[in-house]
Amino acid sequence: MDVLSELNPAQREAVEAISGPVLILAGPGSGKTRVITHRIAYLVKVCGVSPRRIMAVTFTNKAAREMEARLRRLLRGSVDDLTIGTFHAICARILRREGKAIGVNSGFVIYDSEDQISLLKRSLQAVGLDPKQYAPRAIQSAVTAAKSRLLTPAEYLPRSYFEEVVQRVYERYQQLLTESNALDFDDLLMKVVHLFQQNPQVLSRYQSRYLHLQVDEFQDTNLVQYELMKQLAGKYRNLCVVGDPDQSIYSWRFADLRNILNFEKDYPEAKVVLLEQNYRSTKMILETASYIISANQQRKPKDLWTDNEPGVLTEVVETYTEQEEAQFVVNEVEQLVSQGEFKRGDCAIMYRTNAQSRALEEAFIRYGVPYKLVAGTRFYERREVKDIIAYLRLIQNPYDSVSLLRIINIPQRGIGQRSLSELSQWARSRDIAEYRALQLIAEQKENEATEHPFNSRTTRALAGFAHLMAGFIARSRELNLVDLFDLVVESSGYKEYILGGIDGEERWENILELRTVAREYGDLPPLESLAAFLEGVTLVSDVDGLDESIDTATLITLHQAKGLEFPVVFIVGMEDGILPHIRSFDDPEQMEEERRLCYVGVTRAKQRVYLVRAFRRSLMGSSAINRPSRFLLDIPPRLISGGELWRGEDSQLATAMYSWNKAPTPKLAIPGLSAGDHVRHAQFGDGVVVSIKPVKDDAEVVVVFDGAGIKKLLLSFARLEKAE
């Protein structure tokens, strides 16, 4: 059978073990995705299982899309009936259909973490506590922790004063969510589990439908997710989970490695398959990675091996500052490209924290080398984008109080903080939603009645907003999504407002980009397309937007890099305090996770690995001198380029590296520019560069021209010449 022909014995075993629970422990690069897709293809083509009876859960939408694409090739069609998606997307779909059984209205909106924080602050105030005294983020984390253990406010047992606060806030927070007809990310999962617990007949329907269940990245599931799969697999027990404990890097999201351990307890009949042959990396890289991960105490040893070429030694490089570090990376990328062995798109630069991307970006721009940044300030978190989404959400669900409070005075309508808290109070005292209160005020204004506490100016403002929204809501039934989008942006006054503000053009561009996203949903009927669009934009992740077809270097965090692979990998910031991160120093478990993170990074590489560190690095304004990462010390010198020089002084390795393997001086002719440079433009004449700012794959250069004044130019278009 051709579905099996391309597989090694272990992979084949994993594919053919279709009845009963299966635990696949898959090392990096062991063809995990191939096993999952071939398994599904095998089920459909060989075993004749209907695609609609198969569910495959992935970690990101990108992974889901990839799996779908691969299956489309293997199966040719009939892919549409498969259930493939992230936990959150699949749960949202279930809740839209079945939610009413547990009092979840199908028009619910999904709150992201920012919305969550904002509602938590209001919850704090509502129970009479000061948001300044109890960090909303800490409470958020506690609430997420509770929800990932399936604890409702009533079941939550406080063991400290702080936890008592958490419980009170959590309780009110859930009330406010319900009133807003909203669910947060954690609710999506928890509510489905509750739905199934409380409605056995609903559960039974789903259990009967899904004959086969598959979970990817199982090491990163939390307790709710595990419980959910356990429920769904309750009837047929055909649950196949794939994971690698060494790549577990989401414990802070309450991923629980015990899920892997418990799996064999809950499913004693489970077949365990080990995938230990690596198809991705050279022998050198695999060995380097193995040494790094072996230093962890809390792990089962694995025997990873590969038939691949030995490859070249790992480069360990020290630079003086993070600017020099970035410069080295850019230079090295260009070297590799000019030697003809690699393309820019083969190179990935990985780092521990997002803040580290800035120095890298600056260097890429300075040298005119194109790159792509995975996220950064994430698109869907930008203020203007969230504002428009808030308008649209409010149209779908006027009870969404977080969105209402967000945009009721944006652009300014003369509804200030005071009027707002009065509005909330008034609504609460009459036990109605804010939006309903607005409607009443608008009606009363027409009737000249005055029951509410607002003066005539504020009343007019509030009524105006109510009418605006009512108009949108009425039109939303008939307008197609893009037309609705345009209507909202124009008649709310938002367009004018944003264009008149700082960075107006840039922000407007973002809104237009959001509009293109909306266009993709335009074919559906009006109300459906709005709902689908809103769900789509809330459940995206940053890697989802990563486009491998563009031939540029990729800047990416180590977390985001999980599941990806690149011929050349640079890991920068190999310093104690960065990787491992300083926050892990006093917690051995967290330290082990940092090590796994490093391992994930190294094992992304197919051909070459660079581990780069800076002697001195500025962080948050001040600068620090960091020691080399302790993880470097776990790599035997013989695996490091130039490392044999250190033989016999292993213990001194850290000190030694201060003076060895210094980054060579960049050999690039500078095609880029920096502020202060004199330039010449064909049309505008001579000028001086004021600033350079990264814009996607390009750079925006501001130049003061002697004759033509100040101009903003795109580096790729402007054809500026350097002049002395």
Next chain:
DNA sequence: CGCAAGTACCTTTTT
């Protein structure tokens, strides 16, 4: 109420 200026706070990672 709106705006400008000042201040405190932070930054790990994300569905």
Next chain:
DNA sequence: GGTACTTGCG
């Protein structure tokens, strides 16, 4: 170095 929130004034 940046933002998000507070304060004070018109």
